[in-house]
Amino acid sequence: MAATRILIVEDEEALGTLLEYNLGKEKFAVTLAHDGEDAMLKIEEQTPDLVILDWMLPKVSGIEVCRRIRAKPETKNLPIIMLTARSEEADRIRGLETGADDYLTKPFSNNELVARVRAVLRRIRPGLVEDKVMVGDIEVDRVSHRVTRGAKEIHMGPTEFRLLDHLIQHPGRVFSREQLLNAVWGSDVFVEVRTVDVHIGRLRKALNKFKQGDPIRTVRSAGYALDAE
Numbered sequence: 050m051a052a053t054r055i056l057i058v059e060d061e062e063a064l065g066t067l068l069e070y071n072l073g074k075e076k077f078a079v080t081l082a083h084d085g086e087d088a089m090l091k092i093e094e095q096t097p098d099l100v101i102l103d104w105m106l107p108k109v110s111g112i113e114v115c116r117r118i119r120a121k122p123e124t125k126n127l128p129i130i131m132l133t134a135r136s137e138e139a140d141r142i143r144g145l146e147t148g149a150d151d152y153l154t155k156p157f158s159n160n161e162l163v164a165r166v167r168a169v170l171r172r173i174r175p176g177l178v179e180d181k182v183m184v185g186d187i188e189v190d191r192v193s194h195r196v197t198r199g200a201k202e203i204h205m206g207p208t209e210f211r212l213l214d215h216l217i218q219h220p221g222r223v224f225s226r227e228q229l230l231n232a233v234w235g236s237d238v239f240v241e242v243r244t245v246d247v248h249i250g251r252l253r254k255a256l257n258k259f260k261q262g263d264p265i266r267t268v269r270s271a272g273y274a275l276d277a278e
């Protein structure tokens with residue numbers, strides 16, 4: 050499995066570099082952004098698996114970045130941990146209302162940060178840290194490469210399995226064909242974009258073999274998403 054990607058948004062350069070180093074040691078793939086605008090651009094370029102977001106940022110504030118992330122259908126479920134130097138309870142609540150998944154008050158230890166990152170990922174993106182992931186009635190077992198829906202085993206090809214494994218890590222999120230190509234086939238392989246449609250079609254057929262409903266949503270001119278019931 051590819052490394053979990055974390056975007057750190059922090060304008061204090063020394064702290065940003067320290068967090069990057071510490072999370073890198075834990076085998077996370079870390080990217081740094083120094084302000085809110087930079088963060089939005091980087092998220093658009095390549096959506097990370099989790100964002101560590103400083104509250105006080107130049108240009109666009111952390112809260113505003115959080116709102117923008119939540120406002121876009123492609124990133125509305127993106128896990129966010131907010132960092133703040135303030136400790137007032139009111140701010141804490143405001144941060145959570147804005148849609149942050151967790152909250153850390155500076156200063157914090159590296160162990161604390163790593164524990165929070167793992168806890169948030171386990172809660173929101175179990176697909177990244179668990180061997181088995183379940184969304185609605187669909188379960189993917191990464192170890193045995195088995196897929197079940199309800200109590201029934203579903204058979205599919207290796208490409209369909211990888212597609213499903215990717216989609217199930219981000220329930221509800223819409224992926225463009227290009228994003229699915231990069232995630233499933235890799236960006237160094239030349240595959241026609243239409244190939245994605247073919248394999249999505251096969252995956253749909255496999256998942257709906259027992260007429261349990263089509264869990265894959267086609268978003269016109271945008272791409273595909275796996276919906277959780």
Ligand code: CA
Binds near residue numbers: 060106
């Ligand atoms: Ca700051």
